[in-house]
Amino acid sequence: MLFADPLFGLPSWIDAIIRIVIVVLVMTVFVIYSTYGERKLVARFQQRLGPMRTGPWGLWQGFADAIKLVGKEDIRPKNADRWVFELAPYATFIPVLLTLMVLPFAENWGVRNLALGVFFVFAVLGLNIVGILMAGLGSGNKYALLGAVRAAAQMISYEIPLVVSLLCVVMITGADTGNGVGTLNLNTIAALQEDRPYIVLQPLAFLIFFTAMLSELHRAPFDIPVAESEIVGGYFVEYSGIRWSMFQLTEYASMWGFAVFGSVVFLGGWAWPFGVDSHWALQLATTFTKALAIVVVIIWIRTTVPRLRIDQLMNFSWKVLLELSFLQLIVNGIILYYDWPQELLALTSAVGAGFLIFLIIRHASARSTKGLLGTYRTLGASSS
Amino acid sequence: MATEVIWWIFALGIIALSAGVVFSRSVIHSAIFLIGSLAGVGVMFVILTVEFLALTQFLIYGGAVTVLVLLALMLTRADPSGRAEKVNGPQAPFALLAGIGVAAVLLVAALSTEWAGNTESPTNIAIEAISQRLFEDFGLPFILASVLLLVALVGAIIVARQEEGE
Structure with a gap:
């Protein structure tokens, strides 16, 4: 349960509190600067400058925004269901905070080292939906309700490929630990990737994980629950001030959590490429660099791809990602059972990843298709 | 000792939340109390050091079953504002009877079973x-x-x- 010894020989619960405070502080700094970084990056992609006025290069923009949000009036609509409305932001935030508790940021450094780390992350993340549904139901607003239904449908659908793609990696750890038993412990999973990250062996699983992650985070092109041009603002349309910023905090905190989680499971976490014996500062820098790379790619995709429609989104999850993830699981099972070389894992998975990319490009470039990714109709075509 | 105090806090919490499920006037409030109650049971599993069961409880009952209940409520009712509505009907006495019956069966089963392993200090x-x-x-x-x-x-x-x- 515990990582090594408590710091300075303190009782384990004080040690836990210190660790939680550190993790939460890092998360807060990330949230403040990722909003700034996102605006800067998006501005660059659109040939603008982004925030420039507050401080040098607009560096204090995040803090200014935070102060502004705290100062805003906290409005509760008359029609709202009081307690459900007021508790919803906390119900969405707590699961995300809990997932941060098991992530290893450096060798043996996290809040708690659970043997069931991977399982813990997706078991607790599932509770996130409850908070979103509470926000939608409690607001007494049809737009909020629609946003919550969309969010719930989307998150439930994409949770399956997400979990199966993680299982693919967990299967492979069984071949690496030596005794044939896999591990769900995130710290061990990172350590096992000392020689090569699992993205090399499982590119398809990584693609599926990444897509499902975008969907779980409601990031573009899967930002249907918060689509401002369709349903105003999604499930948190009625919130303002501090409660609205709780939702925003949740969004960016879960982005941070997912980025660190993805970098630990697929990109080698703190262990690759400098090895398990490297200095802790180097390990920390490695994890952060990988996580930030994932965040940058998420923002990059946001500026590149237009938003999907809800039926396209559902079709993509149930007809493409689910099948490919199960295929990956079965192929992994066969290869691992017969102890075939690991190069075969990488090869089959790369073929699958290529197929997925081919499918996306073909459907994205077609003018009008009726297929796996949903029906597109050209303007003027009669709809029955 | 500390574990016992925590156990009692959560036991009372689960009972309070379960009472909330039964007595709240809005179906949506009932569903949310149900989530809390089931999550409390998950915490009980943690105290018993069966982490796997606890996480399964969170995943299945916290994340899946109650979300299903909430979604069903959302889709079947025209009024989304969670206003109070009549949930008790002529079935109430039968529901009480069924509840008492299930509770009795569970109690008898729990008390008459010879549990394997050490129940005083469970091991993971x-x-x-x-x-x-x-x-x-x-x-x-x-x-x-x-x-x-x-x-x-x-x-x-x-x-x-x-x-x-x-």
Whole structure:
């Protein structure tokens, strides 16, 4: 349960509190600067400058925004269901905070080292939906309700490929630990990737994980629950001030959590490429660099791809990602059972990843298709 | 000692939340109390050091079943504002009877069973042991259960499916 010894020989619960405070502080700094970084990056992609006025290069923009949000009036609509409305932001935030508790940021450094780390992350993340549904139901607003239904449908659908793609990696750890038993412990999973990250062996699983992650985070092109041009603002349309910023905090905190989680499971976490014996500062820098790379790619995709429609989104999850993830699981099972070389894992998975990319490009470039990714109709075509 | 205090806090919390499920005037409030109550049971499993069961409780009951309940409430009711409505009908005495019956059966079963292992200070069971029992010793029943679930899933899709041209 515990990582090594408590710091300075303190009782384990004080040690836990210190660790939680550190993790939460890092998360807060990330949230403040990722909003700034996102605006800067998006501005660059659109040939603008982004925030420039507050401080040098607009560096204090995040803090200014935070102060502004705290100062805003906290409005509760008359029609709202009081307690459900007021508790919803906390119900969405707590699961995300809990997932941060098991992530290893450096060798043996996290809040708690659970043997069931991977399982813990997706078991607790599932509770996130409850908070979103509470926000939608409690607001007494049809737009909020629609946003919550969309969010719930989307998150439930994409949770399956997400979990199966993680299982693919967990299967492979069984071949690496030596005794044939896999591990769900995130710290061990990172350590096992000392020689090569699992993205090399499982590119398809990584693609599926990444897509499902975008969907779980409601990031573009899967930002249907918060689509401002369709349903105003999604499930948190009625919130303002501090409660609205709780939702925003949740969004960016879960982005941070997912980025660190993805970098630990697929990109080698703190262990690759400098090895398990490297200095802790180097390990920390490695994890952060990988996580930030994932965040940058998420923002990059946001500026590149237009938003999907809800039926396209559902079709993509149930007809493409689910099948490919199960295929990956079965192929992994066969290869691992017969102890075939690991190069075969990488090869089959790369073929699958290529197929997925081919499918996306073909459907994205077609003018009008009726297929796996949903029906597109050209303007003027009669709809029955 | 500390564990016992925590146990009592959560036990009272679960009872309060369960009472909330029964006595709250809005169905949505009931559903949310139910989530809290089931999550409290998950915490009880943590106190008993069966992490796997606790996480399964959070995943299945916290994340899946109650979300299903909330979604069903959302889709079936026209008024989303969670206003108070009449939830008690003529079925109330029968529901009470059924509740007492189930509680009695569970109590008798729990008290009359000779529990294996040390109930005073439970020990953690490794996930490897659970998976070995599940996938090796009881492999066939496990597969049969999953086939049953799959059939139910396919059946649900066929029932719910919109026919072409409808």
